[in-house]
Amino acid sequence: MEFRILGRSGLKVPVLSLGTGTFGGANEFFRAWGNSGVPEATRLVDICLEAGVNMFDTADIYSEGESEKILGAAIAGRRDKVLISTKATFKMGAGPNEVGSSRYHLIRACEASLRRLKTDYIDLYQMHGFDGLTPVEETLSALNDLVHSGKVRYIGCSNFSGWHLMKSLDVSDRYGWSRYVAHQAYYSLIGREYEWELMPLGVAEGVGCVVWSPLGWGRLTGKIRRNQPLHKESRLHKTADFGPPVPNEFVYNVVDAIDGIAEETGKTVPQIALNWLLQRPTVANVIMGARNEEQLRQNLGAVGWNLTAAQVAKLDAASNVTLAYPYWHQRQFGERNPPPTP
Numbered sequence: 631m632e633f634r635i636l637g638r639s640g641l642k643v644p645v646l647s648l649g650t651g652t653f654g655g656a657n658e659f660f661r662a663w664g665n666s667g668v669p670e671a672t673r674l675v676d677i678c679l680e681a682g683v684n685m686f687d688t689a690d691i692y693s694e695g696e697s698e699k700i701l702g703a704a705i706a707g708r709r710d711k712v713l714i715s716t717k718a719t720f721k722m723g724a725g726p727n728e729v730g731s732s733r734y735h736l737i738r739a740c741e742a743s744l745r746r747l748k749t750d751y752i753d754l755y756q757m758h759g760f761d762g763l764t765p766v767e768e769t770l771s772a773l774n775d776l777v778h779s780g781k782v783r784y785i786g787c788s789n790f791s792g793w794h795l796m797k798s799l800d801v802s803d804r805y806g807w808s809r810y811v812a813h814q815a816y817y818s819l820i821g822r823e824y825e826w827e828l829m830p831l832g833v834a835e836g837v838g839c840v841v842w843s844p845l846g847w848g849r850l851t852g853k854i855r856r857n858q859p860l861h862k863e864s865r866l867h868k869t870a871d872f873g874p875p876v877p878n879e880f881v882y883n884v885v886d887a888i889d890g891i892a893e894e895t896g897k898t899v900p901q902i903a904l905n906w907l908l909q910r911p912t913v914a915n916v917i918m919g920a921r922n923e924e925q926l927r928q929n930l931g932a933v934g935w936n937l938t939a940a941q942v943a944k945l946d947a948a949s950n951v952t953l954a955y956p957y958w959h960q961r962q963f964g965e966r967n968p969p970p971t972p
Contacts, residue, residue: 631682632933634914637811638836639784641753643713645908645933647685648678648926649842649917653700654693664921671704674926679711681930687814687840687917689717689758690743698746706748715754715840716743717788717814719761731761733772740776754840756786756814760794766801774807786812786840792827799835812838812914818846819903819949820884821874825969826957829912833970838914844907845900845919847873849881852899855889856882880951887948891941897931904932906945911970 633642655665666674675686686705688697698716705712718739721729729735744750755776761769776782787795787810795813802809813832817824817839824839832839845851888899895902907916920926937945953961960967 635838636754636784636840636914637786637832637838638809639811639838641713641784641811643685643915644683645913645915646683646904646930647687647713647715647840647915647917648674648683649919650686650688650697650701651692652919652921653688653704654696656693656696660693660697663919666700666921668700668703670922671700673923674920675701675704675712677923677926677930679708683930684711685713685715685753685915687715687842688747689720690722690739690746691717691720691758695722695742695746698743702747702749709749713753714747714749715756715786715814716747716752717756717758718743719758730764731757731769731772732764733768736769736772737776740781744781751781751783753783754786754812755782755784756788756812757790759789760787760791766798767805770798770801770805770807774802774805777808784808784811786810786814788814788842789816790828792831795828795831795837796835799837810837812840814840814842814917816843816874817841817907817910817913818844818850819888819906819945820846820849820876820881822949822951825910826953829910829970832912837912839910839912841907841913841916843873844904844916846876846881846903849876850885850888850899850903852885854881855885884945884949887944891937891944894941895935895937897935898928900929901932902937902945904929905935905937906942908932909936909942909972911972 632645634645636643652664653666653671655661686701688701719731727734773785785808798810815824815828888902891902904916907913918929
């Protein structure tokens with residue numbers, strides 16, 4: 631397993647981590663992802679550790695806290711061998727202060743996550759979304775306090791706009807507070823908007839990308855192809871409206887290109903989609919999901935080999951889209967404003 635430095639930090643993380651949104655299945659939305667209990671979750675953790683994957687991603691909102699509880703049980707007795715990433719910000723109760731990135735909510739949310747995970751520290755604590763009502767200074771001051779208290783090792787963010795992230799980094803630098811070292815962002819062969827602004831920002835400011843939904847919200851599993859009905863086990867039956875929107879024909883064209891490379895390499899559609907991400911600038915870690923052992927082992931096959939430059943170029947061309955303004959205009963000035971390159 632390859633390890634990479636996470637952003638501008640000294641922490642090394644495996645290039646793959648296991649997302650635990652499939653743990654718990656406490657409501658209809660998360661049951662569509664999976665409903666692994668402690669025995670199955672423990673088995674998945676075992677397989678990951680055997681393969682060198684020692685990082686596990688969760689969030690307080692996943693199955694209303696059940697994901698954290700199950701992950702905590704699955705890693706019992708081996709906390710020193712794993713890295714835990716969890717997140718807070720989204721609504722966790724009916725009260726007006728049980729949501730957001732205020733000092734009040736974050737400290738309570740962090741302590742609740744620690745109890746559910748049955749640990750006394752979190753390796754990477756991330757803001758699940760940007761809270762536009764709380765001053766950035768309040769959020770970062772609270773996070774800095776959590777780091778200095780020993781409850782959190784590193785901090786990150788998720789789903790931020792470029793200005794959200796840059797403003798946060800500026801505030802941290804101004805006061806000498808702990809800095810976001812990771813941005814957990816949506817990025818896939820059928821969703822490359824991350825490249826437009828967040829990737830150049832990550833390169834310039836030392837923020838590593840932790841990729842969520844690398845298979846395009848379940849669309850690059852190899853089960854979706856032109857003129858075929860949606861697979862009966864696909865989570866898209868119940869979750870499509872909550873994920874990133876993408877035209878079906880665009881998905882089919884990208885899958886066609888992946889299929890051609892699959893014939894050349896003998897690899898599966900998910901393995902190729904994951905391997906493509908691992909060759910992109912700023913990407914430190916890709917979160918893989920797995921309902922079961924079979925899916926996990928298939929995803930683990932995304933490492934230990936690399937697509938050729940020609941294969942990457944073919945996938946780039948198939949997944950290319952017209953950029954939004956001002957990015958299409960900036961590309962015309964590529965001589966002095968080049969995009970990041972691997």
